[in-house]
Amino acid sequence: MTGRTATTNRDPNSSQTAVFEVRYTKAADKTGWLWIKLENDPEPTVKKTVSEYTKVTIQKKEGGRTYFLIQEGRYANQVGSLSDANVSKCLIPFKRGNGAVLNVKKIGRKIEKSPFFPRPYNQLFSTLSFNGKTARITIDSDVDFEERNPASPNNGKILHSKPLPDGKYKILAPTYSGNPDFTIGYRAAYPNLKADTVWFHIEYAPTYNSNFVHVGNLSEGCITCYEISKWNDLYDYLITNRLDSKGKYIGTLIIG
Structure with a gap:
């Protein structure tokens, strides 16, 4: 799926480019946890974290944030986001070991x-x-x-x-x-x-x-x-x- 693109809707005046790239989470500090924001979060004041090297698929960049589908773990199949400034160090290409x-x-x-x-x-x-x-x-x-x-x-x-x-x-x-x-x-x-x-x-x-x-x-x-x-x-x-x-x-x- 790396490098594939698509548009998010059919309206030529409002379409956004979506980039479907597989990435893996990386903590910004020594805690081992990456703080993220969940889309449509029913508890937005409660901080959400995912462990390092959780598989995600980048969906789009919009409003200074990068949105991604979480593939594994507690928030699997939910959409999370990070500020664009943190993406290069916190959503990385990686090949995990086999166990x-x-x-x-x-x-x-x-x-x-x-x-x-x-x-x-x-x-x-x-x-x-x-x-x-x-x-x-x-x-x-x-x-x-x-x-x-x-x-x-x-x-x-x-x-x-x-x-x-x-x-x-x-x-x-x-x-x-x-x-x-x-x-x-x-x-x-x-x-x-x-x-x-x-x-x-x-x-x-x-x-x-x-x-x-x-x-x-x-x-x-x-x-x-x-x-x-x-x-x-x-x-x-x-x-x-x-x-x-x-x-x-x-x-x-x-x-x-």
């Missing part, structure tokens, strides 16, 4: 105090291998936590964490930002840290997809990148891949 692969090998339990928390936790440390690199991760911190997933029947209840069972899982593309309060300490300690609020859901029906791949030193059963300095590499690898043509899945997680 990330994460391999987790357990090391064992160790009580360790993180510099980011006042007390030690009983961490289930593991080694994460990805894209020719490795990172120290924790896959469970042996803690009580409040379930905050509205899709879960346990939403609002206090549960005790446990690691995901050995097996193979699909990793979902991110759809909304995590709570920045959860990762503020990591941002302060690592000024170059990016995309700390981008959390990747892991598809697992028993927990209603409540497990994530994310950065941090506390795991409620998530694949948590304990080695904070490795997060940027892990994030870049994940976000630039899609496993399926519809962009629903990032890749595959293998534990064990």
Whole structure:
């Protein structure tokens, strides 16, 4: 579809040139999220974001803005727009990978105090291998936590964490930002840290997809990148891949 053009109506005095070009979103900052405006938005005062490398199709340029059809994710099949000044850096040509692969090998339990928390936790440390690199991760911190997933029947209840069972899982593309309060300490300690609020859901029906791949030193059963300095590499690898043509899945997680 790259480079194809058409007119938006049949009136010769008001037709606009529409350019149908496939592009991929890129954040203007280190958050990993691109702020956009939705056409006919019923909640215009609520900011809307899409994750990086979301597929879009440019439709037209009008009134200083570029309009595009969002092909994937939370706002799929809706029309978004950006100011023309931001298009060159935020809507880019790109070739995504065909699916990330994460391999987790357990090391064992160790009580360790993180510099980011006042007390030690009983961490289930593991080694994460990805894209020719490795990172120290924790896959469970042996803690009580409040379930905050509205899709879960346990939403609002206090549960005790446990690691995901050995097996193979699909990793979902991110759809909304995590709570920045959860990762503020990591941002302060690592000024170059990016995309700390981008959390990747892991598809697992028993927990209603409540497990994530994310950065941090506390795991409620998530694949948590304990080695904070490795997060940027892990994030870049994940976000630039899609496993399926519809962009629903990032890749595959293998534990064990």
